[in-house]
Amino acid sequence: MEAYSNHTSLATTLRQRRQRLTKLIDFPVILWSGRSIARNFAANPYPFRASSHFLYFAGLPLENAAIRLQGTSLELFMDEAAANSKLWHGETPTREEMAQKIGADAVFNLSELQSHSDGAATVAVQDVTTYWQQTQILNRPVSPADGPTGIDLDLAKAIAAVRLCHDAGALLELRKAAAVTIEAHQAGMRASQTRGLGTQHPSEALVRSVMEGVIIAHNLSCAYGSIVTVHGQVLHNHHYQHPLQAGDLLLADVGAETEMGWAADITRTWPVSGKFSPTQRDLYEIVLAAHDACIAKVRPGIEYLDIHLLAATVIAQGLVDLGILRGKASDLVEMDAHAIFFPHGVGHLLGLDVHDMEDLGDLASYQKGRVRSLRFGLGFLRLHRPLQTGMLVTIEPGFYQVPAILHEPKLRSKYQDVVNWERLNQFADVRGIRIEDDVLVTQTGNEVLTAALPTKATVIEQFVNNH
Amino acid sequence: MEAYSNHTSLATTLRQRRQRLTKLIDFPVILWSGRSIARNFAANPYPFRASSHFLYFAGLPLENAAIRLQGTSLELFMDEAAANSKLWHGETPTREEMAQKIGADAVFNLSELQSHSDGAATVAVQDVTTYWQQTQILNRPVSPADGPTGIDLDLAKAIAAVRLCHDAGALLELRKAAAVTIEAHQAGMRASQTRGLGTQHPSEALVRSVMEGVIIAHNLSCAYGSIVTVHGQVLHNHHYQHPLQAGDLLLADVGAETEMGWAADITRTWPVSGKFSPTQRDLYEIVLAAHDACIAKVRPGIEYLDIHLLAATVIAQGLVDLGILRGKASDLVEMDAHAIFFPHGVGHLLGLDVHDMEDLGDLASYQKGRVRSLRFGLGFLRLHRPLQTGMLVTIEPGFYQVPAILHEPKLRSKYQDVVNWERLNQFADVRGIRIEDDVLVTQTGNEVLTAALPTKATVIEQFVNNH
Numbered sequence: 001m002e003a004y005s006n007h008t009s010l011a012t013t014l015r016q017r018r019q020r021l022t023k024l025i026d027f028p029v030i031l032w033s034g035r036s037i038a039r040n041f042a043a044n045p046y047p048f049r050a051s052s053h054f055l056y057f058a059g060l061p062l063e064n065a066a067i068r069l070q071g072t073s074l075e076l077f078m079d080e081a082a083a084n085s086k087l088w089h090g091e092t093p094t095r096e097e098m099a100q101k102i103g104a105d106a107v108f109n110l111s112e113l114q115s116h117s118d119g120a121a122t123v124a125v126q127d128v129t130t131y132w133q134q135t136q137i138l139n140r141p142v143s144p145a146d147g148p149t150g151i152d153l154d155l156a157k158a159i160a161a162v163r164l165c166h167d168a169g170a171l172l173e174l175r176k177a178a179a180v181t182i183e184a185h186q187a188g189m190r191a192s193q194t195r196g197l198g199t200q201h202p203s204e205a206l207v208r209s210v211m212e213g214v215i216i217a218h219n220l221s222c223a224y225g226s227i228v229t230v231h232g233q234v235l236h237n238h239h240y241q242h243p244l245q246a247g248d249l250l251l252a253d254v255g256a257e258t259e260m261g262w263a264a265d266i267t268r269t270w271p272v273s274g275k276f277s278p279t280q281r282d283l284y285e286i287v288l289a290a291h292d293a294c295i296a297k298v299r300p301g302i303e304y305l306d307i308h309l310l311a312a313t314v315i316a317q318g319l320v321d322l323g324i325l326r327g328k329a330s331d332l333v334e335m336d337a338h339a340i341f342f343p344h345g346v347g348h349l350l351g352l353d354v355h356d357m358e359d360l361g362d363l364a365s366y367q368k369g370r371v372r373s374l375r376f377g378l379g380f381l382r383l384h385r386p387l388q389t390g391m392l393v394t395i396e397p398g399f400y401q402v403p404a405i406l407h408e409p410k411l412r413s414k415y416q417d418v419v420n421w422e423r424l425n426q427f428a429d430v431r432g433i434r435i436e437d438d439v440l441v442t443q444t445g446n447e448v449l450t451a452a453l454p455t456k457a458t459v460i461e462q463f464v465n466n467h
Numbered sequence: 468m469e470a471y472s473n474h475t476s477l478a479t480t481l482r483q484r485r486q487r488l489t490k491l492i493d494f495p496v497i498l499w500s501g502r503s504i505a506r507n508f509a510a511n512p513y514p515f516r517a518s519s520h521f522l523y524f525a526g527l528p529l530e531n532a533a534i535r536l537q538g539t540s541l542e543l544f545m546d547e548a549a550a551n552s553k554l555w556h557g558e559t560p561t562r563e564e565m566a567q568k569i570g571a572d573a574v575f576n577l578s579e580l581q582s583h584s585d586g587a588a589t590v591a592v593q594d595v596t597t598y599w600q601q602t603q604i605l606n607r608p609v610s611p612a613d614g615p616t617g618i619d620l621d622l623a624k625a626i627a628a629v630r631l632c633h634d635a636g637a638l639l640e641l642r643k644a645a646a647v648t649i650e651a652h653q654a655g656m657r658a659s660q661t662r663g664l665g666t667q668h669p670s671e672a673l674v675r676s677v678m679e680g681v682i683i684a685h686n687l688s689c690a691y692g693s694i695v696t697v698h699g700q701v702l703h704n705h706h707y708q709h710p711l712q713a714g715d716l717l718l719a720d721v722g723a724e725t726e727m728g729w730a731a732d733i734t735r736t737w738p739v740s741g742k743f744s745p746t747q748r749d750l751y752e753i754v755l756a757a758h759d760a761c762i763a764k765v766r767p768g769i770e771y772l773d774i775h776l777l778a779a780t781v782i783a784q785g786l787v788d789l790g791i792l793r794g795k796a797s798d799l800v801e802m803d804a805h806a807i808f809f810p811h812g813v814g815h816l817l818g819l820d821v822h823d824m825e826d827l828g829d830l831a832s833y834q835k836g837r838v839r840s841l842r843f844g845l846g847f848l849r850l851h852r853p854l855q856t857g858m859l860v861t862i863e864p865g866f867y868q869v870p871a872i873l874h875e876p877k878l879r880s881k882y883q884d885v886v887n888w889e890r891l892n893q894f895a896d897v898r899g900i901r902i903e904d905d906v907l908v909t910q911t912g913n914e915v916l917t918a919a920l921p922t923k924a925t926v927i928e929q930f931v932n933n934h
Contacts, residue, residue: 037504038593039516040728040819041826042613044691046513047705049506086871087810090701126505128595146509209684217676219707224511234557238514240686261507343554352507359508404553 010059011103013169017057017162018072024158027151028070028120030113031057032134034127035064047221051125052352052359055261056163059102064130067104068116076104077113113137121155123148126359146361160357160364165390170351171440173262174392177220178438178449180256181264184214185453188228188252189463192244192272202272204228204250205240211254220256223263224354227253232269232432233400235344244272249280251432255354263354265394266450267436274465276457279427283399284457286318290397291435291455294346298439298446304383304393308346311397312338312377323423336377337418340405345381347394350438355382356392376411387441392449396436401427477526478570480636484524484629485539491625494618495537495587497580498524499601501594502531514688518592519819519826522728523630526569531597534571535583543571544580580604588622590615593826613828627824627831632857637818638907640729641859644687645905645916647723648731651681652920655695655719656930659711659739669739671695671717672707678721687723690730691821694720699736699899700867702811711739716747718899722821730821732861733917734903741932743924746894750866751924753785757864758902758922761813765906765913771850771860775813778864779805779844790890803844804885807872812848814861817905822849823859843878854908859916863903868894 008016021029033054036045050061058067058076065078076099081092099107108116114137122138124131124145134142143149148156166174191210192202208228215222229237230244232251244250253267269284271277276284290311297307316338317329324341325332332338349356349365357364362372367385383393401424405411438449454460475483488496500521503512517528525534525543532545543566548559566574575583581604589605591598591612601609610616615623633641658677659669675695682689696704697711699718711717720734736751738744743751757778764774783805784796791808792799799805816823816832824831829839834852850860868891872878904917921927 037513038826039513040519040593041822042593043825044821046504046506047692052507084871087869088701088703090698090704091870126507126509203684203686205686206684209680209682212683213676213680215676216679217670217673219670219672225514231557234555236555237557354511355508358510359505402554403558404551 008168009103010101010169013167014057014059014074014102015072016167018069018074020162021057021069021158022071024161025121025154027154028068029155030066030068030117030120030122030138032122032125032130033058033062033065034125034130037127050261051123052261052357053123053159055352056159059260060098061259061261062098064110066110066113068113068120074102074104075116076102076107077110077116078107079110114139121151123152123156123159123360145359148360156360156363160360163351163357164349164364165388166351166392166440167390170262173258173260174264174351174438175449177223177256177258177262177264178266180215180218180220181254181266182450182453183218184211184254184256185252185266185268186463187211187214188254189268189270189460190466192250192270192464193274193466202244203240204230204242204244207244207250207252208240208254211252215254215256218256220258223255223257223265227251227267230272230431232398232434233402234432235400235402246273247277247429248272249430249433251434253434253436261352263350263352264438264450265350265354265436266438266453267396267434268453268455268460269433269435270460270464272464274461276461277429280430281457282322283427283430284433286315286322287397287399287433287435288455288457289318290314291395291437294395294397295437295439295446295448298387298393298395298441300387300389300441300443302387304385304387305378305381307395308378308381309333311346312342315342315397315399323420324427326418326420332418333377335418336375337415339377340411340415340419341399341401342397343376343380343400343402343405344398345383347396347436348382350392350394358382389441389443391441393439393441394436395439396434398432398434399430400432401430475636476570477568477636480634481524481526481541481569482539483634485536485541487629488524488536488625489538491628492588492621494621495535496622497533497535497584497587497589497605499589499592499597500525500529500532501592501597504594517728518590519728519824520590520626522819523626526727527565528726528728529565531577533577533580535580535587541569541571542583543569543574544577544583545574546577581606588618590619590623590626590827612826613830615827623827623830627827630818630824631816631831632855633818633859633907634857637729640725640727641731641818641905642916644690644723644725644729644731645733647682647685647687648721648733649917649920650685651678651721651723652719652733652735653930654678654681655721656735656737656927657933659717659737659931660741660933669711670707671697671709671711674711674717674719675707675721678719682721682723685723687725690722690724690732694718694734697739697898699865699901700869701899702867702869713740714744714896715739716897716900718901720901720903728819730817730819731905731917732817732821732903733905733920734863734901735920735922735927736900736902737927737931739931741928743928744896747897748924749789750894750897751900753782753789754864754866754900754902755922755924756785757781758862758904761862761864762904762906762913762915765854765860765862765908767854767856767908767910769854771813771852771854772845772848774862775845775848776800778813779809782809782864782866790887791894793885793887799885800844802885803842804882806844807878807882807886808866808868809864810843810847810867810869810872811865812850814863814903815849817859817861825849856908856910858908860906860908861903862906863901865899865901866897867899868897
């Protein structure tokens with residue numbers, strides 16, 4: 001909670017956010033934080049995560065609270081802790097102390113929210129119980145966050161505009177998340193030759209435990225379900241049961257989230273033996289070349305789509321050079337041949353959400369009037385806007401051999417002639433490679449918040465070998 | 468998933484559970500697993516946790532699935548994975564393979580569930596979206612799990628009766644959870660003198676990271692939010708920000724949950740310096756005496772309330788011996804004076820839930836006709852039944868100096884004469900002590916599943932000192 005205090009106070013940061021919002025709308029706003037959600041019974045909930053829109057304007061992860069914004073005024077609605085709460089949860093800051101910390105002009109019980117709700121817009125929260133309360137209190141239907149209507153749509157657009165570019169308070173938190181995530185990845189690299197617990201070989205689970213352990217030790221949480229796998233071709237792989245074998249590449253996509261909810265998102269891929277095989281090194285260098293080329297291109301005014309296409313082109317050219325693809329890189333990208341091996345987008349917005357504002361669908365990440373492409377090589381692009389100063393994006397090209405793609409009859413037939421399948425077979429020891437960094441768009445170009453974590457193959461090898 | 472296969476197959480275990488259930492009811496049953504729940508946006512959910520009742524009868528943590536039980540027949544309702552799921556999630560076992568593994572007689576799409584739902588009872592799940600589906604598919608109101616009505620109440624009673632005593636399949640899982648939890652606590656003790664990450668002193672967060680790291684490294688999850696605190700007097704303390712100071716006792720209440728959902732629940736309290744102070748040792752020995760006396764009493768036929776009262780009596784007597792309480796132990800317990808320092812119950816049921824079947828309210832844990840006491844010293848007792856062979860309970864007496872109790876004017880006035888407040892002041896270096904083990908009721912008495920973890924003060928000290 002101290003991050004803001006060395007610079008601008010939390011209350012000041014929040015007031016500035018309201019000032020930016022109120023220039024875009026002329027109606028009051030109520031934002032709910034949500035409540036903790038039962039896991040297997042009510043007293044055993046998942047760790048509470050406040051709604052990101054609430055966190056942006058309220059600053060603190062208050063449970064079962066709401067804020068009302070009108071112009072630059074801020075009102076906090078939450079109940080005092082129950083009398084017996086002190087027995088189970090100890091002394092907590094009073095409602096008034098929290099109101100002061102965030103610069104609220106007034107504080108009310110939740111029961112008073114309804115009488116302050118006239119004409120207010122909101123964003124639907126993820127938690128279904130609170131969502132139901134939103135419709136009750138506002139006394140009208142509230143559409144889900146990814147399909148808002150009326151003033152809720154106007155509000156979503158305004159919030160998207162305000163949250164798109166990060167202020168100093170946000171950047172302090174984002175840098176903190178990045179720093180801890182870098183440490184987690186360094187520990188993960190060093191741990192992959194560690195002997196496993198009760199097993200002869202280390203396992204994916206062991207490396208995950210070391211990486212998440214760093215995040216927990218810093219008293220932060222994971223921003224998303226970690227991917228720590230020797231089967232990097234499974235893009236959203238949340239299993240960790242495989243032992244690490246000498247010839248494996250390990251792909252680790254792990255990120256920390258600060259107490260106030262701000263995320264980091266880093267992926268590295270390393271050889272568990274401490275040395276890339278020649279084929280692994282060849283493909284790693286292609287992905288790294290795409291990564292470096294894309295980052296070099298990040299600056300205000302550049303279309304993110306062009307960065308994605310640059311990644312696709314560098315990967316296609318690299319695969320041509322290796323003899324895996326045949327033809328001219330630009331033609332291959334035109335026909336989506338890159339997507340056989342790089343089927344996802346080059347990255348996404350990053351902020352309070354690891355895919356920032358994805359609860360709003362594509363409202364924040366797609367420029368007005370733009371919609372998802374139906375093309376195999378473009379449809380998974382999560383961001384389609386010109387970059388602006390203060391935006392934080394990930395750059396995360398990859399190379400994967402996904403059986404569901406390589407063995408899909410239609411795709412195999414379509415790309416029969418541009419893929420040298422025999423040559424590809426020689427790269428069977430590469431299932432998945434991804435290199436992902438968090439890149440802040442600055443006035444003069446960009447700053448890689450996660451640059452302290454190595455990407456060069458030789459330096460990665462040194463880390464794994466504990467040198 | 469292999470745990471059962473060395474002994475009885477999962478399919479056989481599940482059939483035996485249906486055989487026990489069908490003796491108690493004469494209507495069909497549909498149990499839903501639930502779905503993953505969005506954290507901050509839909510694609511970033513909390514880790515999925517299937518409903519415990521589903522897990523008990525379906526054996527596998529299948530997402531968005533239902534089972535229908537009638538007599539000893541088992542039908543599985545779930546949809547095949549979507550075509551593009553393989554891209555993101557890789558190859559997963561087919562529906563038919565899962566049906567075979569659990570011994571299902573038939574498998575259907577979820578859309579066919581409604582036509583198989585006539586006259587079926589259910590238990591409401593925790594996940595609100597699935598709960599809404601339950602009422603839609605059954606085409607009738609379904610009361611929450613802690614207040615079932617009609618055949619749902621009959622079903623809840625029958626399930627409570629079946630789940631109360633554990634079978635061999637359950638015990639294999641429960642022993643696995645206990646073994647990993649023991650390892651986590653040993654690692655925690657050894658870690659509490661470790662230098663912290665980026666700090667001069669180790670912190671609660673660091674010890675937590677080491678303990679949860681063991682659980683993650685075994686590819687298990689935490690059964691509940693860990694408590695790792697030098698403020699053990701805050702009974703449900705889920706903050707980890709305090710540095711460990713030389714004179715502190717650290718209370719760690721951490722437990723693993725297996726992939727199939729079975730839990731362990733262990734608490735230990737140790738001096739971070741590696742040596743109890745004389746006052747800490749005095750009070751630790753009292754809690755340990757209560758712990759040992761209670762465990763010695765666990766056997767079939769014993770009222771769990773009597774075990775709770777035994778803990779209260781041993782603690783009261785110990786405090787009299789130390790000069791903190793005045794009077795006769797039995798009188799002190801009669802007037803709830805023990806509860807000033809031991810305000811919770813001596814334990815609870817343990818199984819698929821860390822408070823087993825607490826989703827059903829007190830239906831499973833309170834014998835028919837019994838209700839919660841209004842007495843300060845008894846009202847928090849979570850289990851009030853005679854013990855039976857196969858029940859697994861925790862035994863977890865404690866001593867706490869809770870400001871909300873000690874400074875509560877009414878309580879302070881009521882117990883003015885029985886507490887020697889000046890003497891109590893000499894024990895200010897003890898904020899909270901709890902010692903908790905998992906005890907299986909056996910035909911001849913009991914077996915402590917967590918006995919391999921030391922409780923003796925001198926042995927605990929050796930662990931902390933890494934001897």
